[in-house]
Amino acid sequence: MTQRKVWFNSSNSGKRGSNDFILNVIDHKQSLRILDFGCGIGITAYTFAEKGHDVTALDIRGTEPLEFLKWRTTKNKVAMRFIESEGGPPVLKQQYDVIVAMDSIEHIAKWRETVVALAGALNPNGVLFSNNGVMDDREHAEHYDIDNDEFIDVCRKNGLRPFNDITFRKRETKKKDIKEDLQYAESANY
Numbered sequence: 001m002t003q004r005k006v007w008f009n010s011s012n013s014g015k016r017g018s019n020d021f022i023l024n025v026i027d028h029k030q031s032l033r034i035l036d037f038g039c040g041i042g043i044t045a046y047t048f049a050e051k052g053h054d055v056t057a058l059d060i061r062g063t064e065p066l067e068f069l070k071w072r073t074t075k076n077k078v079a080m081r082f083i084e085s086e087g088g089p090p091v092l093k094q095q096y097d098v099i100v101a102m103d104s105i106e107h108i109a110k111w112r113e114t115v116v117a118l119a120g121a122l123n124p125n126g127v128l129f130s131n132n133g134v135m136d137d138r139e140h141a142e143h144y145d146i147d148n149d150e151f152i153d154v155c156r157k158n159g160l161r162p163f164n165d166i167t168f169r170k171r172e173t174k175k176k177d178i179k180e181d182l183q184y185a186e187s188a189n190y
Contacts, residue, residue: 018166022100022129023047025167032097037090037118038104042069042080045100049073049080058083058090089113092121101130102166105151106143112154119158119170128160128168 022044026032028051036045039057046069049055059066061084073080083090089110099118108114111132122128132151135143152162160168 018102018131019043026098034098035096037099037101038107039069040065045069045080046072046078049078056081056083058085060085060087089117092117094121095123096121097123097126099128101128103131105130105132106135106146109144111144111146115154116158119160122170124170126170129166130168131166133162134165
């Protein structure tokens with residue numbers, strides 16, 4: 001657990017770059033319903049809540065990072081809902097405009113079912129942020145081996161079309177558009 005706290009609080013440029021991208025690409029002029037899946041200490045969840053979005057943070061019940069986030073939101077009077085999970089694919093009863101699932105899906109053995117559940121909870125034209133299509137540390141002791149291409153394929157089969165390395169948009173798939181989207185995904189940098 002301590003190693004994960006160090007990772008989230010590190011100056012790792014790739015991690016900081018993806019967080020900055022997610023926080024800056026979202027339109028803050030309108031309140032969006034956002035789920036931070038596997039929120040940990042809630043870097044993105046907390047920032048989105050401060051900016052006025054309707055945020056739900058989900059993580060495993062009783063973990064130190066989740067307890068810290070709950071304490072922090074109470075202390076600073078930042079409105080946020082919490083879902084405490086027992087682990088595994090989530091059971092979600094709400095629909096979301098944005099789901100952030102960074103550094104989380106690879107910790108779940110039933111990752112395919114997790115992608116199905118997240119896709120099912122995303123509104124049409126909603127956005128999923130996940131780095132599992134470009135994850136490169138499969139040997140990590142806490143990670144299940146997720147093939148990047150298979151992850152992207154499971155996303156596509158569930159209506160999540162790749163936009164860039166970490167962004168998937170839920171919309172109706174038209175066969176003629178798939179090739180164009182994949183070409184964009186391969187060439188885009190976040």
